[in-house]
Amino acid sequence: MNILGIGSALPEQTVTNHQLEAFLDTSDEWIKSRTGIAQRRVMKESELTSLALSAAQKALRDAGLKGADLDMILVATTMGDYVFPSLSCLIQEGLGATCPAMDLHAACAGFIYALETADSFIKAGKAKHILVVGAEAITRLANWEDRATCVLFGDGAGAVVAGPGEGLKALRLTARTDRNALYMLAEPGNNPFTGKPEEAPEGVKMQGQDVFRFAVTQSIEDLGWVADQVGVAVQEMDWVLLHQANRRILDAVRLRLKLDPKKVPGNIHRTGNTSAASIPLLLDELYRAGLLEPGQLIAMSAFGAGLVSGACVLKWGKEPPEELTAAEDLFSPPVNIMPEV
């Protein structure tokens, strides 16, 4: 599988930590020092479809393809604007495509899970061009009265067009169920026969230290596994793109693997944690800034609720775009290191 085109989109609305101080018992200093986040993008109600469509259109344009050229649309998302139709069907309509379309839910690792699915369809000869989107509106799911979780998240969408080729060198997926570490209960319906739920839904619930421990150890293990498959040490990769979950997690992985900070870019300070959108968003920012060159090896690692994880190594095959955008601050300073937990 090769990446033929890439694009991304962020909501216009920026919400700073100072805006959160107005209604939450928190501070800019607390959030920045523990998560690296200074601001996040927050969509307007029902804006996810147009964000995902915009990312998809940019990826198609970049690939020189049209909606009609697609053989499949895969969208990694926790929940679109509708429970159904799927977000992928709404994107299909917007692109004027006629191919099969489905959503895939693997939380923050969803984009890597979707890449593996696309690669399998392409290798099997069942599809030539697959649109793979990571799109999330996690701020809609968050509990904005819970300062421990709502400060972490942001919304966004990233998309790639995958096609035949030898660019995907290795990929690993894992799942090890631990409901309590990170979960969100579905809203109960009004079915009079089901009885009352044992636990009332309260948005995203997280044991932060358990998630930290899982994310750091799993990411290091996954990156080592995919690097071994390729026969190139993680430290020798040109880029290591980590799911932008929390700057502390990124720094812990970077330090424990002794990675060159210049190879581990980050945008979490500007975007917050955008779940399945975070890896394609970051990849697109690097590409648009002209930092990706053909032949470079890019390792990617994502982890999230489930608990699930995914990592891969991609040999980049595209020339930089003709029109470059300014390299927005992609290497924010590290935050306080999380004590061993």
Ligand code: ACO
């Ligand atoms: N502002 C001010 N105080 C806060 C805030 C906040 N936003 N959030 C929590 N606190 C308080 C708590 O109430 C607690 O106060 P108390 O001691 O009076 O009870 C204190 O800070 C410490 O709370 P902890 O939850 O123990 O905070 P911790 O030091 O563990 O930091 C954090 C929380 C930053 C989330 C940390 O656990 C962490 O980095 N975890 C990694 C998990 C993560 O970032 N997940 C991202 C999303 S999931 C994913 O994408 C995989």
